[in-house]
Amino acid sequence: QKEVEQNSGPLSVPEGAIASLNCTYSDRGSQSFFWYRQYSGKSPELIMSIYSNGDKEDGRFTAQLNKASQYVSLLIRDSQPSDSATYLCAVITSGTYKYIFGTGTRLKVLA
Amino acid sequence: GAGVSQSPRYKVAKRGQDVALRCDPISGHVSLFWYQQALGQGPEFLTYFQNEAQLDKSGLPSDRFFAERPEGSVSTLKIQRTQQEDSAVYLCASSISTETQYFGPGTRLLVL
Numbered sequence: 693q694k695e696v697e698q699n700s701g702p703l704s705v706p707e708g709a710i711a712s713l714n715c716t717y718s719d720r721g722s723q724s725f726f727w728y729r730q731y732s733g734k735s736p737e738l739i740m741s742i743y744s745n746g747d748k749e750d751g752r753f754t755a756q757l758n759k760a761s762q763y764v765s766l767l768i769r770d771s772q773p774s775d776s777a778t779y780l781c782a783v784i785t786s787g788t789y790k791y792i793f794g795t796g797t798r799l800k801v802l803a
Numbered sequence: 804g805a806g807v808s809q810s811p812r813y814k815v816a817k818r819g820q821d822v823a824l825r826c827d828p829i830s831g832h833v834s835l836f837w838y839q840q841a842l843g844q845g846p847e848f849l850t851y852f853q854n855e856a857q858l859d860k861s862g863l864p865s866d867r868f869f870a871e872r873p874e875g876s877v878s879t880l881k882i883q884r885t886q887q888e889d890s891a892v893y894l895c896a897s898s899i900s901t902e903t904q905y906f907g908p909g910t911r912l913l914v915l
Binding site: 696700724726728734735736737738741780782784788789790791792793794795796 | 834836838843844845846847848851859862894902903904905906907908909
């Protein structure tokens with residue numbers, strides 16, 4: 693079992709819809725969770741971080757964390773074609789400082 | 804403000820050649836990380852520096868890989884006797900502590 697798992701996609705949603713991206717992790721002691729967006733040929737850019745159970749909203753983005761289920765998700769409201777990218781989930785596992793990344797989910801927003 | 808910079812952006816090397824990849828972190832960032840990203844995969848951790856101290860090099864795939872950060876700022880990742888399986892994007896990230904990391908543009912290495 694990989695430490696951080698994501699569905700590789702592609703996930704296709706129509707413009708204006710809500711895109712839901714999911715990530716599960718294996719280390720129950722993990723404390724810090726991050727979502728990065730990566731356009732093709734570019735480096736990852738931070739969207740959001742989340743540390744506590746519940747929802748955290750920033751503009752069109754909402755991160756959700758459920759430590760009991762070892763699950764973190766990212767919702768993108770009013771999806772735009774410019775949101776088409778690969779979304780990487782990163783986790784800092786207990787006792788370390790390095791990111792463990794999932795393989796990323798490719799999102800396609802159809803105009 | 805200035806972000807993380809890396810050079811070169813692209814490098815083509817012949818198998819067996821040595822290469823050096825440079826990373827300039829954000830000014831004042833204590834922590835510096837190197838990752839390797841293969842096509843279609845998420846980045847994989849290589850090594851971590853806190854100031855000039857290399858605290859973790861557990862992700863370096865072989866003894867052909869070597870990293871340094873002698874003055875606690877600029878870092879160099881060196882790969883000796885490159886092999887085709889070393890072809891990847893090498894990402895550098897810096898952080899003011901050990902939490903949120905900011906990535907540079909990466910160096911795309913192709914070994915022929």
